[in-house]
Amino acid sequence: xxxxxxxxxxxxxxxxxxxxxxxxxxxxxxxxxxxxxxxxxxxxxxxxxxxxxxxxxxxxxxxxxxxxxxxxxxxxxxxxxxxxxxxxxxxxxxxxxxxxxxxxxxxxxxxxxxxxxxxxxxxxxxxxxxxxxxxxxxxxxxxxxxxxxxxxxxxxxxxxxxxxxxxxxxxxxxxxxxxxxxxxxxxxxxxxxxxxxxxxxxxxxxxxxxxxxxxxxxxxxxxxxxxxxxxxxxxxxxxxxx
Amino acid sequence: xxxxxxxxxxxxxxxxxxxxxxxxxxxxxxxxxxxxxxxxxxxxxxxxxxxxxxxxxxxxxxxxxxxxxxxxxxxxxxxxxxxxxxxxxxxxxxxxxxxxxxxxxxxxxxxxxxxxxxxxxxxxxxxxxxxxxxxxxxxxxxxxxxxxxxxxxxxxxxxxxxxxxxxxxxxxxxxxxxxxxxxxxxxxxxxxxxxxxxxxxxxxxxxxxxxxxxxxxxxxxxxxxxxxxxxxxxxxxxxxxxxxxxxxxxxxxxxxxxxxxxxxxxxxxxxxxxxxxxxxxxxxxxxxxxxxxxxxxxxxxxxxxxxxxxxxxxxxxxxxxxxxxxxxxxxxxxxxxxxxxxxxxxxxxxxxxxxxxxxxxxxxxxxxxxxxxxxxxxxxxxxxxxxxxxxxxxxxxxxxxxxxxxxxxxxxxxxx
Ligand SMILES: Cc1ncc(COP(=O)(O)O)c(C=O)c1O
Numbered sequence: 001x002x003x004x005x006x007x008x009x010x011x012x013x014x015x016x017x018x019x020x021x022x023x024x025x026x027x028x029x030x031x032x033x034x035x036x037x038x039x040x041x042x043x044x045x046x047x048x049x050x051x052x053x054x055x056x057x058x059x060x061x062x063x064x065x066x067x068x069x070x071x072x073x074x075x076x077x078x079x080x081x082x083x084x085x086x087x088x089x090x091x092x093x094x095x096x097x098x099x100x101x102x103x104x105x106x107x108x109x110x111x112x113x114x115x116x117x118x119x120x121x122x123x124x125x126x127x128x129x130x131x132x133x134x135x136x137x138x139x140x141x142x143x144x145x146x147x148x149x150x151x152x153x154x155x156x157x158x159x160x161x162x163x164x165x166x167x168x169x170x171x172x173x174x175x176x177x178x179x180x181x182x183x184x185x186x187x188x189x190x191x192x193x194x195x196x197x198x199x200x201x202x203x204x205x206x207x208x209x210x211x212x213x214x215x216x217x218x219x220x221x222x223x224x225x226x227x228x229x230x231x232x233x234x235x236x237x238x239x240x241x242x
Numbered sequence: 243x244x245x246x247x248x249x250x251x252x253x254x255x256x257x258x259x260x261x262x263x264x265x266x267x268x269x270x271x272x273x274x275x276x277x278x279x280x281x282x283x284x285x286x287x288x289x290x291x292x293x294x295x296x297x298x299x300x301x302x303x304x305x306x307x308x309x310x311x312x313x314x315x316x317x318x319x320x321x322x323x324x325x326x327x328x329x330x331x332x333x334x335x336x337x338x339x340x341x342x343x344x345x346x347x348x349x350x351x352x353x354x355x356x357x358x359x360x361x362x363x364x365x366x367x368x369x370x371x372x373x374x375x376x377x378x379x380x381x382x383x384x385x386x387x388x389x390x391x392x393x394x395x396x397x398x399x400x401x402x403x404x405x406x407x408x409x410x411x412x413x414x415x416x417x418x419x420x421x422x423x424x425x426x427x428x429x430x431x432x433x434x435x436x437x438x439x440x441x442x443x444x445x446x447x448x449x450x451x452x453x454x455x456x457x458x459x460x461x462x463x464x465x466x467x468x469x470x471x472x473x474x475x476x477x478x479x480x481x482x483x484x485x486x487x488x489x490x491x492x493x494x495x496x497x498x499x500x501x502x503x504x505x506x507x508x509x510x511x512x513x514x515x516x517x518x519x520x521x522x523x524x525x526x527x528x529x530x531x532x533x534x535x536x537x538x539x540x541x542x543x544x545x546x547x548x549x550x551x552x553x554x555x556x557x558x559x560x561x562x563x564x565x566x567x568x569x570x571x572x573x574x575x576x577x578x579x580x581x582x583x584x585x586x587x588x589x590x591x592x593x594x595x596x597x598x599x600x601x602x603x604x605x606x607x608x609x610x611x612x613x614x615x616x617x618x619x620x621x622x623x624x625x626x627x628x629x630x631x632x633x634x635x636x637x638x639x640x641x642x643x644x645x646x647x648x649x650x651x652x653x654x655x656x657x658x
Pocket of ligand 1: 616617
């Protein structure tokens with residue numbers, strides 16, 4: 001099962017973030033997702049919202065470029081995440097910047113939901129720049145939309161288990177997994193939003209899930225610049241993902 | 243159990259979200275501290291929340307809940323309104339689905355039962371909710387009684403004064419009723435301070451009920467708007483589908499009234515994939531949510547304790563004119579329904595109170611049914627449709643969401 005880790009660019013500060021991301025690579029994470037801070041990360045829960053608030057001040061293009069150069073040497077895939085609402089005025093130059101930085105692909109978590117009628121054009125723009133477009137879907141994405149998105153793209157797909165990151169709500173992992181699997185035959189699906197415990201990871205792993213993404217659960221370690229805590233958390237995750 | 247009833251009573255609830263044309267925007271938390279989405283864990287039964295955020299096309303209805311549905315009068319009848327057709331000189335057929343035939347007198351019991359049932363499975367002593375017209379409060383108090391729970395209802399002041407008999411029924415079922423804004427919650431006191439004569443609104447009453455649930459460790463019963471509620475109501479449409487099939491009829495036009503959208507969604511959503519069917523949502527001109535409202539994120543309650551959802555809304559601080567149809571005074575409409583109205587799949591129409599009164603009278607004289615004023619909007623829209631399409635011969639199916647036996651004071655003065 002692939003492991004994707006989410007970090008907000010510039011949080012807790014550029015230098016510490018590099019250390020954490022480097023550590024994540026050393027501990028075998030397959031993918032890193034780096035979020036561009038914005039003022040309204042509406043689909044994020046309290047923990048990640050806080051990282052955006054503080055990262056808006058510390059974010060720097062130069063540090064991002066340096067970090068990407070560093071990471072690409074390790075053969076790790078690094079994806080950019082941005083709220084489309086924050087780049088809506090000039091998506092073209094943002095997409096070009098993401099490409100120039102050396103990201104493998106781009107995720108726009110609010111694109112399909114809040115800009116449904118622009119989505120196809122934007123996806124083609126992203127792919128036209130040689131970037132992978134990672135569709136973000138959830139249980140609230142209608143079947144016809146999932147089918148259309150998967151026809152438009154070839155990448156792996158991010159599947160949000162909950163309506164927001166960093167919250168906990170009663171779910172039935174099995175029925176979610178089966179529905180996602182059936183609609184996205186042959187595609188690699190990475191499940192995220194609300195994953196923090198070993199039992200959730202084991203359950204997804206037992207179901208045969210291809211990948212998981214973890215974000216909110218890392219924020220505490222980042223906030224306290226707690227590399228040892230982060231390391232043992234990831235070792236725990238590694239022990240239950242096969 | 244009659245064989246017919248057994249065949250008609252659904253075994254599953256249907257959720258329209260997987261079949262929407264566009265993704266359903268998720269609820270948002272706007273609270274400064276923590277997440278208002280996570281807050282729902284404290285006031286909504288687990289199974290209800292699971293259904294709310296699972297969006298499975300079908301959920302099995304537990305047999306215990308089907309038993310309770312039978313007890314309260316399901317399936318409800320589908321009636322051919324041939325006298326009305328004659329009166330209107332309409333060449334097509336008109337059918338009415340009569341939700342007023344449940345023991346509480348409206349569709350509201352369809353979701354009150356599962357919610358109370360799930361609450362009773364958790365260690366809570368009671369449930370709390372708001373009511374506009376009194377129909378939802380009545381359904382809540384009965385569902386609570388049937389599942390062994392205490393119930394408390396915040397009733398919008400204007401209805402509390404207009405409909406004293408509703409209070410009597412709720413008390414008969416064991417419920418405790420207070421007028422909202424009340425002095426029992428912080429939010430209610432704040433509203434009373436601002437305007438001691440406040441006639442209240444559903445948004446305020448919801449805020450009071452939610453606050454009361456949080457402070458007293460009770461479960462909050464959701465009357466409309468949320469996905470899970472519209473799914474529970476899908477038994478209306480599914481029964482109608484089966485009944486039409488047995489009668490050998492195909493629906494071509496479906497009409498219902500919209501407050502929060504639960505009876506309408508429950509009625510039409512099971513038919514949504516049939517593109518041939520025209521669907522008309524009838525609202526009050528006095529609460530013009532689809533024509534004057536904005537499609538954007540807004541609060542479900544005036545205090546903004548609950549998550550924000552994307553819907554057509556007149557603003558959560560909208561204080562509606564005191565029209566008699568309390569159930570249609572809500573400021574917003576269910577997110578799933580809002581998407582379908584925005585996309586044009588469902589059309590909307592507005593009817594004024596005077597036209598509603600006239601329609602209710604025509605309806606009573608040609609069907610015998612004293613319909614609820616909310617349902618009167620759907621009836622008025624159906625009459626308009628029949629008048630504008632006299633040559634038919636389309637088959638119109640109309641949802642009559644409730645009876646108006648407690649609303650009789652609306653007549654007399656206004657009706658000749
Ligand atoms: C009889 C009746 N019809 C309709 C409504 C409107 O609610 P909804 O749109 O959720 O069905 C109400 C709500 O109180 C009602 O009592």
